[in-house]
Amino acid sequence: MKLAAKLTFAILLLLALLLNLGAAWLIGSGFSAQLRAAAQQNAAAHRAECYQLQKEMIENPDLETQSPLVTRYGQQRIAQTGEGLAILSEEGAFLYSGIGMVNGWQPVLRAVDAGADEMTYAKEGANIWQLFASPVQWQGRTLWLVSSCDVSEVFRLRNQQLAGFARLEVLAFAGVALVVWAVSRRLTRPLKALEESARAIAAGSYDRRTGMTGTDEVASLAASFDVMAEAVEQRARQLDLAVHQREDFVSAFTHELKTPMTSMLGYADLLRSAEVKPELRQRAANYIYHETKRLEALSAKLMTFMTLDPEHKTLELRPVSLAALAEKTARALPAECPIRLCWQGFETGCVLGDEELLTALLENLISNGMRAEPKDGRIHIAACWEGSQMEITVRDRGRGIPQTELERITEPFYMVDKSRARAQNGSGFGLALCDRIARLHGTRLEFESQPGEGTTVRFTLKEAAG
Incomplete structure (x- = not known):
C-alpha cells in the first residue's frame, strides 16, 4: 500500500473514530436524558395509580374477590390514563391484565419478581415499555399493581438520529477522502524523489543526491539522506582504499618472505648437496641463522600487529x-x-x-x-x-x-x-x-x-x- 493511501486511510480512520465517539456521546447523552425523564414521569404516574388503587380498595372492600369490579376498575383507569396496567393478588394470580402486550404476563411477572420501586423493560416487536410494580396494601389486604408505560418513541427518535448521522458521515467521508488523497499525494511526492535517489545509489551511482531544499520535515529528511549518501560515498572510497592496501600488504608480505627464503633455500641446498669450504659453510649458516631470526621477529611483529586492532x-x-x-x-x-x-x-x-x-x-x-x-x-x-x-x-x-x-x-x-x-x-x-x-x-x-x-x-x- 502506498504511503498516500496509508495516510488517507489513517486520517479517515481517525476521523471516523472521533466522529463516531462524538456522535455516540452526543446522541447517547440526549437519549439517556430523555429516557431518565420518561422514567421519572412514569414512576410518578405509577405512584399516583397506586394511590388510586388504594382508594378503590377502601371504597370496595371486596374488590379483589369480585372479578367484575376489578375488570371495570382496570378498564376505567386505562381509558383515563392511556397507559396499561395489571392487577395481581398477593399470591401472584392475575386479577386483571391490560398491559398492552400479547404475552404481557411474562413481563408482568418479571416486574413483580424485581420488587417494589424497581423498573424493568419489556420489548415486543418495535415497541418498548417501562414496567413498574408495587404492592398496594389496606387493612391487611395486598394487591400488586403493575404499570406499563410505552417509551418506544424515545428509542425511535434515537434510531432516527443515528440513521441521520450515518448518512451525513458517508457524505462527509467521501469529500474528506478526496481532499486527503490529493493532499497526501502532494506531500509524498518528494518521497518519490528520495526513493529514486536511493535506487540510483543502490545501483552504484554514489554521487547521486536529492538536491531538495526547504524547512519542513521532508526537506530535513532529504538533507539527512544527502549527508548519508555522502558518508556512503566516502565509505565506498575507504573500502576501495582498504582493498588496495590489503593487496599491497599481501604483496609486500610475500616479497618479505620470498627474498630471504629463496636465499636460505639456496644455502641450505648447497650445504646439503656438496662439500664446501669451512668459510663458505660458516657464511651460509650465519646467513640462514640471521634470516631465520629476522623472519621470527617479523612473525612476532605481525602477530602483535593483528592483536592490536582498535576496532575489536x-x-x-x-x-x-x-x-x-x-x-x-x-x-x-x-x-x-x-x-x-x-x-x-x-x-x-x-x-x-x-x-x-x-x-x-x-x-x-x-x-x-x-x-x-x-x-x-x-x-x-x-x-x-x-x-x-x-x-x-x-x-x-x-x-x-x-x-x-x-x-x-x-x-x-x-x-x-x-x-x-x-x-x-x-x-x-x-x-x-x-x-x-x-x-x-x-x-x-x-x-x-x-x-x-x-x-x-x-x-x-x-x-x-x-
Whole structure:
C-alpha cells in the first residue's frame, strides 16, 4: 500500500473514530436524558395509580374477590390514563391484565419478581415499555399493581438520529477522502524523489543526491539522506582504499618472505648437496641463522600487529609513571647504541595508558629515529602538559621523510627507503604498530618532517587523576 493511501486511510480512520465517539456521546447523552425523564414521569404516574388503587380498595372492600369490579376498575383507569396496567393478588394470580402486550404476563411477572420501586423493560416487536410494580396494601389486604408505560418513541427518535448521522458521515467521508488523497499525494511526492535517489545509489551511482531544499520535515529528511549518501560515498572510497592496501600488504608480505627464503633455500641446498669450504659453510649458516631470526621477529611483529586492532580491542588504561616509562624504554634499547637520548619532562607526572604498549610505542619511534642517522647524534624525547593532557614528542635531525610519503608511512611493510631499511634490519612494521598503539590510547600520531632536516612525531595522553 502506498504511503498516500496509508495516510488517507489513517486520517479517515481517525476521523471516523472521533466522529463516531462524538456522535455516540452526543446522541447517547440526549437519549439517556430523555429516557431518565420518561422514567421519572412514569414512576410518578405509577405512584399516583397506586394511590388510586388504594382508594378503590377502601371504597370496595371486596374488590379483589369480585372479578367484575376489578375488570371495570382496570378498564376505567386505562381509558383515563392511556397507559396499561395489571392487577395481581398477593399470591401472584392475575386479577386483571391490560398491559398492552400479547404475552404481557411474562413481563408482568418479571416486574413483580424485581420488587417494589424497581423498573424493568419489556420489548415486543418495535415497541418498548417501562414496567413498574408495587404492592398496594389496606387493612391487611395486598394487591400488586403493575404499570406499563410505552417509551418506544424515545428509542425511535434515537434510531432516527443515528440513521441521520450515518448518512451525513458517508457524505462527509467521501469529500474528506478526496481532499486527503490529493493532499497526501502532494506531500509524498518528494518521497518519490528520495526513493529514486536511493535506487540510483543502490545501483552504484554514489554521487547521486536529492538536491531538495526547504524547512519542513521532508526537506530535513532529504538533507539527512544527502549527508548519508555522502558518508556512503566516502565509505565506498575507504573500502576501495582498504582493498588496495590489503593487496599491497599481501604483496609486500610475500616479497618479505620470498627474498630471504629463496636465499636460505639456496644455502641450505648447497650445504646439503656438496662439500664446501669451512668459510663458505660458516657464511651460509650465519646467513640462514640471521634470516631465520629476522623472519621470527617479523612473525612476532605481525602477530602483535593483528592483536592490536582498535576496532575489536579495548584497553584498561591505568596510571603510568613518566619516569618509569622513560627508564623502561631506555632499558629496552641496545646498550651499545651510539645515539644519545635526551629526555625532558619525564621526571614527574602520571598518564593513563598501558605501560608495556607505551614502552613499545616509544621504543619503535626512537628506533626509527636512530635509523634516520641524526646529524647531531641525538634523539630528543620531550613531555609537556597541555591542559589535562600530556603531549609527548620524539624528534631527530636525521634524513627526514618526503611530504609525499608521510600519508603512507603507518601502513604495514611500507618503507620510504627499502634497501636501507632492510640493511638496518627494518621490517616496515614499526610505525604501523605505533599507529595502532596510539589509537588504542585514544590518540593519533602526528608527523612533521623535512628531507635533510629531521622528523618530529607527537601524540597526547590523558592525565591520570590523583
